[in-house]
Amino acid sequence: MTQLPQYKQTGQTITFAFPDHQLQLSVITSAIIRVFENRGENGASYAIEGDKEQPTDFTIKDAGDHYELRTADLLVKIDGDQHVDVYDAAGNPLAVDYRGQRQLLDKGVDKDHEALVEAEGHSVSGSTTGSDSGYYQVVKSLTADEHLYGLGDKTGYLDKRGFEYDNWNTDNPAPQMENFTKLYKSIPVMYGLKNGHPYGLFFDNPYKSHFDMGKESPNYYFYSAVAGNLDYYILGGKTLKAIVSNYTYLTGRVPLPQKWTLGYQQSRWGYSVSQKNVQAIADGLKKYDIPCDAIHLDIDYMRGYRVFTWNNDQYEGDPKKFVTNLKKRGIKIVTIIDPGVKKDPDYNVYNEGVKKGYFVKSPDGTLYINKVWPGDSAFPDFGRPDVQKWWGHNDKFLTDIGVGGVWNDMNEPASFEGAIPDDVVFSDHDKPSTHKKMHNVYGHNMAKATYDGLKEYQRRRPYVITRAAYAGTQKYSTVWTGDNRSIWPHIQMMIPQLCNLGMSGFSFAGTDIGGFGSDTNPELLTRWIEAALFSPLMRNHAAMGTRHQEPWTFGEPTLSIYRKYVKLRYRFIPYLYDLFEKGTKSGLPVMRPLVLNYDNDPRVRDLNDEFMVGENILVAPIVERSQTKRLVYLPAGEWIDFWNNRQYAGNQDIVVDAPLDKLPVFIKKDTILPWGNPVDHISDTPDTEMTFKVFGNQASYDHYQDDGTDFKYQDGEFNHYTISVKNGQVAVNLPHYGFKPAYEKITVELPDKKVSLTFNAVKNDYEA
Numbered sequence: 001m002t003q004l005p006q007y008k009q010t011g012q013t014i015t016f017a018f019p020d021h022q023l024q025l026s027v028i029t030s031a032i033i034r035v036f037e038n039r040g041e042n043g044a045s046y047a048i049e050g051d052k053e054q055p056t057d058f059t060i061k062d063a064g065d066h067y068e069l070r071t072a073d074l075l076v077k078i079d080g081d082q083h084v085d086v087y088d089a090a091g092n093p094l095a096v097d098y099r100g101q102r103q104l105l106d107k108g109v110d111k112d113h114e115a116l117v118e119a120e121g122h123s124v125s126g127s128t129t130g131s132d133s134g135y136y137q138v139v140k141s142l143t144a145d146e147h148l149y150g151l152g153d154k155t156g157y158l159d160k161r162g163f164e165y166d167n168w169n170t171d172n173p174a175p176q177m178e179n180f181t182k183l184y185k186s187i188p189v190m191y192g193l194k195n196g197h198p199y200g201l202f203f204d205n206p207y208k209s210h211f212d213m214g215k216e217s218p219n220y221y222f223y224s225a226v227a228g229n230l231d232y233y234i235l236g237g238k239t240l241k242a243i244v245s246n247y248t249y250l251t252g253r254v255p256l257p258q259k260w261t262l263g264y265q266q267s268r269w270g271y272s273v274s275q276k277n278v279q280a281i282a283d284g285l286k287k288y289d290i291p292c293d294a295i296h297l298d299i300d301y302m303r304g305y306r307v308f309t310w311n312n313d314q315y316e317g318d319p320k321k322f323v324t325n326l327k328k329r330g331i332k333i334v335t336i337i338d339p340g341v342k343k344d345p346d347y348n349v350y351n352e353g354v355k356k357g358y359f360v361k362s363p364d365g366t367l368y369i370n371k372v373w374p375g376d377s378a379f380p381d382f383g384r385p386d387v388q389k390w391w392g393h394n395d396k397f398l399t400d401i402g403v404g405g406v407w408n409d410m411n412e413p414a415s416f417e418g419a420i421p422d423d424v425v426f427s428d429h430d431k432p433s434t435h436k437k438m439h440n441v442y443g444h445n446m447a448k449a450t451y452d453g454l455k456e457y458q459r460r461r462p463y464v465i466t467r468a469a470y471a472g473t474q475k476y477s478t479v480w481t482g483d484n485r486s487i488w489p490h491i492q493m494m495i496p497q498l499c500n501l502g503m504s505g506f507s508f509a510g511t512d513i514g515g516f517g518s519d520t521n522p523e524l525l526t527r528w529i530e531a532a533l534f535s536p537l538m539r540n541h542a543a544m545g546t547r548h549q550e551p552w553t554f555g556e557p558t559l560s561i562y563r564k565y566v567k568l569r570y571r572f573i574p575y576l577y578d579l580f581e582k583g584t585k586s587g588l589p590v591m592r593p594l595v596l597n598y599d600n601d602p603r604v605r606d607l608n609d610e611f612m613v614g615e616n617i618l619v620a621p622i623v624e625r626s627q628t629k630r631l632v633y634l635p636a637g638e639w640i641d642f643w644n645n646r647q648y649a650g651n652q653d654i655v656v657d658a659p660l661d662k663l664p665v666f667i668k669k670d671t672i673l674p675w676g677n678p679v680d681h682i683s684d685t686p687d688t689e690m691t692f693k694v695f696g697n698q699a700s701y702d703h704y705q706d707d708g709t710d711f712k713y714q715d716g717e718f719n720h721y722t723i724s725v726k727n728g729q730v731a732v733n734l735p736h737y738g739f740k741p742a743y744e745k746i747t748v749e750l751p752d753k754k755v756s757l758t759f760n761a762v763k764n765d766y767e768a
């Protein structure tokens with residue numbers, strides 16, 4: 001037995017003095033403990049803002065061959081060999097360091113053959129070991145019954161076990177399949193269900209990192225990073241939900257969005273070349289009766305891809321007039337903004353950036369240039385607060401024109417002329433640093449700059465969409481999953497990908513409906529709009545050069561089915577908005593894997609083709625070509641088929657019919673759902689009436705209402721309604737009345753009758 005190190009306690013931090021380094025355990029809350037070893041890196045976290053430490057009771061004791069740190073939720077054991085072993089309060093092992101032999105992956109290739117294998121384009125990668133001097137690993141044991149989730153947008157399945165992943169934000173538009181180790185985002189949080197006991201680990205290190213989730217060996221998983229401090233958070237809690245809630249307590253929760261951002265959005269790379277094209281889309285939406293809240297303008301609206309410019313010539317000289325006219329018709333314009341600033345001495349954004357030294361530089365001090373859409377471009381040094389401010393100020397150009405939101409793309413950052421070298425000088429807050437360190441937080445800092453700019457100049461809840469992100473970006477931005485394809489594997493992937501993003505804090509996320517690259521087809525597009533009925537971000541987007549995929553492109557029956565689901569979406573928007581409001585407090589996602597709600601049920605631990613929306617809606621889309629029937633697993637409880645009210649007992653598989661126009665949806669018995677009015681866009685004028693649908697015979701529901709646009713709700717300008725039904729009796733209450741006017745009329749639809757109540761403005765109450 002190796003001798004135990006001395007330790008010192010300062011507040012809630014215990015520092016263990018090992019011979020070659022110090023290891024700290026900090027109690028943040030009873031369910032969050034930080035493990036930290038300073039490996040020479042300075043600088044504050046990008047993921048975590050402010051001091052999260054809460055006064056917490058804990059004990060530390062010498063247990064002979066190890067120390068035990070105990071809180072109400074966690075037990076952490078530290079021994080003389082620097083093992084960190086985590087248990088829940090009942091003593092169930094959660095994350096225990098692996099002590100056995102490593103079983104390094106044998107890829108069957110020696111140095112001589114490696115070049116040959118790679119010559120045909122195969123990769124012999126795999127980062128079991130690292131050569132960087134700052135490289136380190138954390139290796140934890142796996143049990144036979146252990147399932148792993150999280151990691152943000154990674155490809156593949158819900159349960160990450162058996163795969164390896166890299167955190168290095170990457171724009172690779174090739175078909176993204178389960179063999180892809182990296183995508184656009186780096187969100188190094190993972191969750192485990194070990195013998196049914198949940199926990200989480202969040203590795204807060206922006207450097208390139210790797211997760212081997214038990215691919216190398218079924219006996220362990222490991223995290224490694226090429227540099228940076230060892231800095232991870234142990235997340236405890238009684239349920240997987242509690243753990244996700246704790247993770248989002250730490251890294252922040254998705255703020256309440258503007259309500260219209262939950263509406264349908266239409267996009268395509270290429271529309272924005274001219275006002276005429278965009279107008280034709282708006283006209284098409286009207287003509288074919290497709291409700292819509294936004295049209296997105298891709299890079300072509302700019303003057304030669306210069307950010308914060310507009311090609312006025314193609315917009316009758318007055319984009320503001322155009323944007324205003326569309327807004328009057330209920331359609332907002334969302335404009336893309338990439339980070340690359342065109343190198344052009346006659347362009348003010350470039351000149352100003354150069355003059356003020358706002359762009360990243362080569363190690364020799366000259367401006368660093370790489371190619372993106374505008375050709376040679378400079379890259380803003382987003383780590384710096386003054387650069388963020390400058391960027392946010394540039395957004396005023398767009399908010400003055402009246403855009404509804406800003407879509408940030410290419411911010412991994414992507415570059416067309418080779419990768420940006422590791423040693424290009426990027427700032428870490430105010431200190432010079434490297435691309436190597438700042439790469440994974442580039443999109444994060446750009447999104448934050450955009451959020452701050454929109455907040456200041458638009459005075460509404462900012463609507464930012466970003467492609468690249470780091471842990472915590474959810475505080476500023478919605479995300480989409482980047483360049484998917486119009487292929488069946490990608491509608492399939494949408495479910496686990498959005499579910500894992502949700503568990504990783506990003507509850508406002510979506511995929512390009514219909515698929516971005518390659519040509520879509522009527523059946524795929526139809527199934528995709530069905531599967532995306534509850535996708536928090538609902539946007540159809542496609543690449544230039546692919547077959548068109550607007551709802552009307554394929555005629556009937558695609559058009560009618562598409563319209564049916566977009567219209568249905570608007571009925572569910574009040575429910576989605578309620579979930580977002582609840583999520584600001586719980587940090588729980590809108591779209592959830594079943595395992596999040598039923599972590600005790602072994603059947604749902606790697607269920608990839610069903611998901612839930614909040615607590616009470618279960619969705620089982622068709623994501624396979626030519627399929628018109630499917631098996632649906634219903635977990636515990638009683639379930640009601642949304643389409644025909646047929647009731648099913650849970651804990652069983654049922655076969656459901658799903659012809660082309662049907663998305664299987666089940667509502668948990670004894671649920672009340674708000675049911676939005678039939679509208680063709682979300683209006684800024686408050687609803688005067690609201691309907692609630694009751695599934696079952698006794699239930700209650702909390703409903704939230706505010707102006708859906710600005711921050712006045714933070715000063716109490718919102719309403720909270722409670723709707724309850726018992727033995728056929730309906731009661732509606734208004735426990736918080738801060739937003740006027742409250743609904744004049746509320747209709748509650750029970751299975752056998754409708755009850756209408758009107759607002760009594762004297763009593764501030766509803767009466768039948």
Ligand code: GLC
Pocket residue numbers: 268269298299336409410467482483541542543
């Ligand atoms: C990237 C984006 C895509 C966009 C295109 C052109 O590929 O991911 O959404 O349409 O760039 O701007």
